[in-house]
Amino acid sequence: MIVTNFPLKKLLRNGKDLLLGMILLFGVLVVFYEMVEMESWGLNPYIDDNGWWRAMVDKVFSEDHQTDPVKVSNAWRSNYTPPTWKPEFKGRANLHAFEDWCGTSTAALRKNGHFPLYPHTRTTVKKLAVNPKWSNYGLRIFGYLHPHTDGEFSIAVSSEDNSEFWLSTDDSPLNVKLLAWVGKTGTEWAVPGEFDKYASQTSGPIKLSSQRRYFFEVLYVQDDKGTGHVEVAWKLLNQDFGFTIIDSKHISLYASESGLLPSDVSTIPQTAASHHHIPSKQPGATADMLREEPRDTFYRVPLVSSNFLKGVLADCSYKPSYTLKGVRVPRYQGIHMVRLSYIYPNDYTRLTHMESDETCIYQEHPSDMKTNGFSKYIIPDGPEEKSTTDFAKPLQDEEEASDLTGTKSVPNDEKDHVVRRKKSVSDDKEDFPVRKKKSLLDDAEYFPVRRRKSVLDDKEDFPVRRKKSMLDDKEYFPVRRRKSVLDDKEVFPVRKRKSVFDDKKDFGFQRRRSVFDDNEDFGFRRRRSVRNDEEEFDAEADQKEVWPGLRNNPLFPDTYSRKHLREKEIEKNMPLQLDLKMSTPTAKVSYQDLQALQSDQVNFGCNLVGNVQLSSSEALPLVKAFMDKLEAKHPGLFRLGRVINVVKRVDEVRGSRYLLELEVIDSSGKLLRLSQYIYNLNRSGRRRRRDTTVKELKPPPLLCNPMGFQWNPAATVHIIVPVKNQARWVQQLITEMERLFKETQDTNFNLIITDYSSSDMDVKKALEKSSLYRYDYLKLSGNFERSAGLQAGVDLVKEKHSIVFLCDLHLHFPSNIIDAIRTHCVEGYMAFAPVVMRLDCGAAPYDARGFWEVQGFGLLGIYKSDLEAVGGMNTKEFKDTWGGEDWELLDRILEGGLDVERIYLRNFYHNFHSKRGMWVT
Template sequence: MGTSRDMVKAVQYKGQANLHVFEDWCGSSVSQLRKNLHFPLYPHARTTVKKLAVAPKWKNYGLRIFGFIHPYKDGDFQFAIASDDNSELWLSSDENPLNARLLVYVGRVGTEHFTNFYCLLNTWLLMSSRRYYFEILHKQDEKGSDHVEVGWRPFLPGLKYDVIDSAYISLYTDESSLKMNSVKHIPQTLASHTLSLQEVHSTETHTADMLKPDPRDTFYKIPMIELSRLDRVLPSCLYSPTYIVKDFPIARYQGLQFVYLSYVYPNDFTRLTHMERENKCFYRESPVYLEKFGFYKYMKMDEEEDDRPAFFPNPDGVLDKTDDPEIQPTKASEMAEESQQRRAAEPEEGGVSQYSYEDTEPRPGWTEEAINWQRTFTVNPVDFEMLRSDWNDLRCNVSGNLQLAENEVVDVLSQYIERLNERNGGIYTLLRIVNVEKRRDSARGSRYLVELELMEAGKRVVRLSEYIYLLLHRSRQDEGLGSRESRASTPWGSHWPKPLLCQPAMLQWRHDVMVHFVVPVKNQARWVQQFISDMELLHRETKDDNFSIIIVDFESEDMDVEQALRDSTVPRYEYLRREGNFERSSGLQMGVDTIEDSHSIVFLCDLHIHFPMSILESIRKHCVEGRLAFAPIVMRLDCGSSPLQPNGYWEVNGFGLFGIYKSDFDKIGGMNTEEFKDRWGGEDWEFLDRVLQNGLEVERLRLRNFYHYYHSKRGMYKQSQSE
């Protein structure tokens, strides 16, 4: 029996039910709603309804309605539910949410649409002296007349279903005074956490190649080789790429044109093959040519035994000649005639064509060409991935990192491993090439980041992650840099007539440098809480204490951000409160200004990011003070997609996620807080211009499992900001 206080609450809560809204989420099935990052604890909005019939006239949302039903009589009841799209009604045998069971539903996979009540012909015994926990889940996509309603009737033949209205429902709890990150009161049930067996069996493994395990993902867990083992393995050389644009005048937002991509080996499967559809921009070919002739340029048709002619287009668009002078003109004339008829049948602008492949009747004298299933061909080996270039990739947002040729990697690493063993008495055996990244400079030499898994003296496995340089042409400055030692250790003599594998001066990354994530926020409780939870997970999995989060809060009202940080297990944090409207540039600048150590790394961050566990090491090894900054390419997830179902595209032109040493950040003048007040968009490109003009390289790589969650700007920051 309940207490008197419970009875008073029951009376106070009568007449409405709790309603949680999950916006910005595509799909039309309830199972899709359960995959939402914030479901069931962190809805976009928490409100109430006065009856179990909701039609907000909105799109791409999910609803969770829950509370108690109060029967008006004892007896058997039947329930029904109607909706567009899917919906489920769960009902408990008492007031305990854990006893809720699926009672009725509309659809399973999101393609079913019912406008009338839909029910299962079973009954539920209810007592008027009791209350029963209920829960409704509803998912709506972007189409249709959105609605969900629940009806009931006594189990008597001929009675109609009535919508359950305010007289027979009550709140599960009063949420009006609670912050959005207060979630202990929210019931977690089988409805909100468990897929039905039918849904589990129908779930297919996603086809994204990037979901496959890769040694890069866990490389940070292997102990690092002692740095003393790498000392003087290679001669020192000056690192001075020719593509650096220091002091070169760059027009506004033209820095994008001076950011180059690195090549990667082995394949990291960042190419989104499951998203390509008809995309053909992963290799250098004219889209018009490919549309017309496909891959015939790379194919040579075998001669046929019966000497029948074969007609295949060549890159010039001219029919291949055959040895039969009589058949060739006939075939060409037929094709010309057909082409002329098609052109004649093409509609004028706004008209409808009369030509149809299906409806065309065979013309007199026109013989249908037979299909030759015995036709074969030969082709020269061609790796389309190796034909890619920066030009293509800046326009193709589903292509992955540029691929580096295996023979080049083997050649460079064989020399390096030989030198490593010469220096250390031959104790290292190469177990695996985990990752090699090349920044090409054809005028001077290529820089490599080599990451190897080595067996040390047959006793332990260590990892090596170092920059090396293959110097092609020497500058005058090189002659004064360790010249005597460098030339003495070079087998090609003092003039380096051959490429020199060397250690680039001032290009060593720090393995334990502090990384500060700086994030400005305003009224984004569910995302702030998710970010904090992700940082807790990062610390728990990596055991890395050398990072901190700095949150600049523009007077959030939906949660106590500072208290959430106090309650967290992140190793270090800084909470800064700022008055006024949300300003991304000033928020980032305020956060960076609190960092005292100028020799630590600042990572300018967004709130809606899913981080791989390797993110800390990725930032560290691609940021070198005075040399390198890091702008990782994030994958923007589509509406309704998640890290486990990553449909989306690479944000190749976005630079809002940026790692740079604090000293370099200060040197270039920080964020432009004057020009980008009360707005955002473009401040990242303007920042990039100044980074490049100050002589820094910007490393640009697609990171595996690095995602930007889909979200709209509706309700964010201030009302005047458009979506």
């Protein structure tokens, strides 16, 4: 019965009405959902002055702020323990300061490795309005809010640079939500007390009770510019009162932190706004070096047993020609004697993402780069046979045509092209904005007027010989403030139109440039600005030439009012665009292999270049030759999977050393790691050029096994760090070591901390509470001395055939650091000095902005037996002053006949820090 009476045909006939009804119903459901979502806050979008869209904006922006590009866990939620609140906490709020950190956005503060557990300063404030006199810092203010009455409130925030205000639905930090904020990109700001500059600064209605307290949190970031301030205010809705600052009557502490050490973090709340996380690489990182690489995790692959590698190559003695045993090295000159190793395949250690500020890798003089850019790498093709004189004529007005009288054309050969690209009108004018990139059209054949050579070029008294058109000195260029040479010599007398500006000899009327002046790449001749046309037109309109038909057009009155200037200008330029039938200009470009131009000598003048690249034409034949030998020794047992890493140390006299790290597959299909040093001898002891080519490698390489020169996969690595009163960094170091052990499960590395009686934390207790498998602690007294602290740590090592890694405190380690130290340290032959990347202020490991520390040798891996052989650390000369001890040790290592492996190590960072509190008594 129901089906029979259902008006199906009627609905089909009114399909549009049905669709409209469904849309309206969907809209009602959405609004209802929003009302339910805001019910916990007592939000009512219909009584909010900003309307329902304000709630929607809040929701969207809140989600954006709560989305962190760093992968985090929710472990902090399960570890939350509510503190005991006391009435005496009222009147103040907790303030934590994170100093020496650059940035203007709250996202930059969250990148700080110490945030939020290890602030530099813990103090309190009496109101939610602060005005620190610092620079480059972040603040976290938190506590409880105590409303003075029941009702609906609106809360607002204002700050110089970005800030956020979070509020919980109750007294738990786990329930905070973002209510108000000043920007999120770092460019937004407001003056003190300005709460209505951005819609996001003011929250919607919030229903609060005077019988409860609510946890709140303020985040604020300030750079080194402007007047630092942040304030939070509120107002009771439906009243005429404006916003008032939240003062001491309505706030209280979250916890009392007086007397706590920096290492005591149990009282610090972690919230959705502020919680500790382990940084990871961003999926959209711009730096190539941050991409996942097989090298980074190759240590996890099981090694091929050394028994299978015995006898694959014939043994040979290893005595490189470049070692300096018995040779005295002048003080601090060893850094110039260390050479880089070549790497294959590309490990992307070149800091390409930092080259927007520095282009030193191209070895161009800065002034040439500024003026000519990269024009020397490209040569425009010669002119085509077809002449372009006809369609270039519309470019010339009466003045141009008369000024060109008497000139003669010059052939446009390639030399002229190059000269014109290297020489600019701005070369002799300081007030001309230099153009870094010139359009190819500037040198193309479309402008024959620019190919003309002035008769003045043949005069010896002409000040500069330049291959350019006389138009370069014409009035079309506003940089010509002085009188033109042509005006002085009057070589070409011309008829000029009368203008009110004829008496101005410095061409001062051309102060404004046309829109096209900054876009010369379009290939169109510059035209006067609208302002200039207006002024000349107002002066003597009757002498102004116009296009045919314009003067008699009824749409344009004879008065030529200003409102028609734009239309006239467009019409005047239309023939330029219609008549120019240009072909696309082409050029000759050669392949630029910049890596081939580099050498193994350390470039101290450029800290952006990474490892020197080894060509595939050299690396792959060596790999094939070795695999052929392995196949001959063990037929069918192994086959090559991938070439993971090849490291070459050049010896031009006796032969180069190679580290082959190959992924091989055994007969059962199991992936294995082959990591072996081999020697490629020079034939007949002849010196081999560094630019070894395939032709030179045509004779089979003389591969052999360098006796005694193999790394020990089971060697214990002792990481030694001296410290004093650096609690937050010591804790971060311990956390780093815990991460390494968790990722590698390597039980053959040991952390040794020598502590000069730190007073800001109990270092020994922190080690005991850690999850480290092995560690040693030694308490020292007196002033901090790096050399003595390192030597004390070395003395704790009892096994001489283990590796000590002399280390710094402020490092972020790659997960393969232990394996890299083992691989590049060979007892009796070689130490390892990796190049670390220093992060800029405000940079984190997962965005890696900074530079390579090419001059530092303080991070050094060496066998204890070798360190003792060269005399250990120099504790007599280097005491409580900074610097020099690493260079002096390097001199003695080289004098002892050891080689030093020097490579740029991926994902190895030195965190930014100030030197405040370091090297103090």
